[in-house]
Amino acid sequence: MKTMNVLFIVAVSSYLPGTTMGVGWTYHDIPAWGTHYPQCKGQHQSPIDIKHDDAVVDKKLGEFRHALFDVPSQSMLIKNNGHSLQIDLTNGYSINDRSLLPGQFKAVQFHFHWAAPNAKGSEHLINGNQYWGELHIVHYNTKYPDVGTAANKSDGLAVLGFFIKDDYPQDNTAVKRILDPVAAGQINYDTENKTYATSFSLETFLPNNLTVYYRYQGSLTTPGCYESVVWTIFNQPIRISRIQANVFEKMVFESKRNASNPVRINGNFRPFQALNGRTVSRSTYCSGAGSFSMPIFHFIALCATVVGLIIVR
Template identity: 40%
Template sequence: MMREIQLHKCAALILLVLIQVNTTASVHWGYDNDGPSRWSKIFPLCGKIRQSPINIVNSKAKVRSRLGNITMIGYDKPITTKIRNNGHTAQVDITSGDVFIKNGGLPGKYKLLQLHFHWGSDNGKGSEHTINGEQFPMELHLVHYLTSAAGVGEALTLPKGLAVIGFMFEISKDDNKEYTNIISALSQITKYSDRDIFSVQLAEFAVGDLLPNNPCHFYRYLGSLTTPSCDEIVVWSVFKEKIKISKRQLDEFRKLMSSEGVNLQNNFRPVQPLNGRVVQANFNVADTEDSSEGKENGRR
């Protein structure tokens, strides 16, 4: 019976990571009335002590140059993907192609499963992580699983089974041409659907094209999934380098509809307490423009 329960939980976690939906069909969660402040009542792990996101404070980050750089493998190769509106975000699933990360202090090699976005209703909010109390208009998460595990299922049972790298966005005057492929498809997934047939195939692209040129500076800490069931299985790497996007492009994300039939906006979880965790950085944070602590709650 215990093995059967573990298998059911494992299957639910795989579903969560791959398509970011509820762990059970009968339990609903979101970002409004059923939002983050209520998650822990239904999903107990959301009330644990190693939760994400967090406010990253430069003056408190420990410089660990020995971390080195993260090696991105296959990020320069075109892959096939599909995009869908799962009611909580726009998610791009990898359907063919091998994309990995390793080194940079990671405990192993990790394979890319999917990427997704968090954004706000205006340009003053949207990111999940904050840096020195500053929140950004959008954040990209690239979710990888530990390849030394027997599979995704086993990786999801390990304390460091997932490695997620995050990038903040900043508003630019001009469109980011590398995002044309994704943004053009958003009008086809405006409405939420839990059926795979409503996913849209994207033209092949290299994941690295979505990122800043030569990203190398990152913050590192141990945390959790930022959505229910909030499992504490994530090695987080939040990059200093930012991605540019125009307001016009970001507004296309804001047109998506949630599973509740309202505009899908402000799909971010508030920052969580560090609870004694140490944030490391592989670069000299003193060289960063603003090393102040910012607001305690990580909001503007």
Template identity: 70%
Template structure:
């Protein structure tokens, strides 16, 4: 690779405007100077979940992959984005996750203008406030610059960012603290973190659901050298933190006459063309607290729905009181409660009419080993009891930023050729849970 070519590649990967001839204000002209920008495998794209093909060979990303801090971390304003360069970053060497051995080199951000959305990828046609990219290079090549133009050179992990978190995300706050301290607000400014930290600290709690496709760099030179992994769960930050990105990062040097904030530093979605988007085979459950289901045996599940009424279900107080006392609120926690008959939960519920079919677990590993019994009559609880589940159960471990555990259900699946049975009304009987 000649020196001029390497300089052009590194000017993109480091975000430097040295010798660059492109701008987010004139995206249609990119292909004039960078022909690859008009290719068939361009990024970003609109990811349509229903169109994605399940790939059973795709593995499960674990947070432990990202828990090793790099040797050093340099935050810098590139004039295009805010970027963190990693020295001796972690390595992913798992063929079920990425097609080769890939080393983390940097991560950077894309975001909106105030009161707008600025993620690069869309998810089912929806655009998030922003997007974080962790850039990795294939270690078969000596460095990031060399790998950038190779068909199997790069792997980028993309995470949507939502600005709807009710409090500051402490992990992201650590990243942007030099902005608050007025150290890297202008072009070419940089700051080295006094203490490094792992990527795991700011990732979403659920990283099991993701989408995979072959694409490109999302700005010039647009090399079609990227295997993309885009996760469905976003990183959540506060509105205050989003405002720091929108108003405190500038594309000009300090002291310039005109101060221009970096906004809308994203490329519009590109045609999918003939590509296929695949997705991980892991289901979309968000936690282990399965609120209204009680499993009696490994291969048989009995389900009673919940509905709220103006009065309390005293049986459920045995559960909600523990949550109110701060027990078992966070991932991995448990508390032993005094035994009680399941029937205590079934106040005013008549377990006569029910439905039966053969199905699966509703969360990973989704084994098709379950005989399901679903009752027609619901369990009744009060709105205040429902609120305890909604507001006092978290999907993260204690000590991390709070993420409420809600919507912990899987969408309905195709019935295909199965038959659903119901009981003959002339032979109605009650299930007895007192034994």
């Protein structure tokens, strides 16, 4: 039993949960996930299609500030886990504000979901609209000793989700720092990893406006699909260049480096799941905007202007 617990913790730490109890999975067999991981057939699964007009304004939801994310981790390890690019954080920042999250939560890693070429690849949708990709920052509730223990608890995890658009006219310099080992051909294949020479704060690549977001209770979007996640989905996207999107789409493989026919990782997203009566809340900021008849980016810019939050970064 002791050996099994160690295996579980290692697996959950790697992509939450990555490969649990020795049973593999891929994005090529999503309909079969429920066979080996029964919770993938649960009633409170993620991701979802967020309908703005159906989201309930929650005045208790506070304002995320960039200062929360401005402390670099002790060290940062980028790895290809065969499903995504993941960056593990050693001694990451903590959020201890109950207007933001229901407890004290510590950041342990972030990872990416992205499109196949000429497609879309975000996991969550807004009013049926899908973005090119999505970034997830994973935290665990510090009432538990570690992320492995917390992963299957109903209040165990908190994930902050950020959409990614591939329309920026130049490289996003903060994202470039993340991707440099991939572009250099060092972290392209399954199990390859590298510790960054210098850690950097997550604040550097987050969007300017963190005030407009959605909140709901859901699950991990990979097996074992534990319904243990309080989700926060921010409305303003991170923007990267098409060249940077190509690095994700063409230079990251689910295969080992010595594979004769390496398979690229792209389209690594789970389709949206049924809401099944759950309530989606939204922050109070700019809450009277209606159904987003204008493009979301323009709406965010308008809201930010109104509340005085547009800044040059």
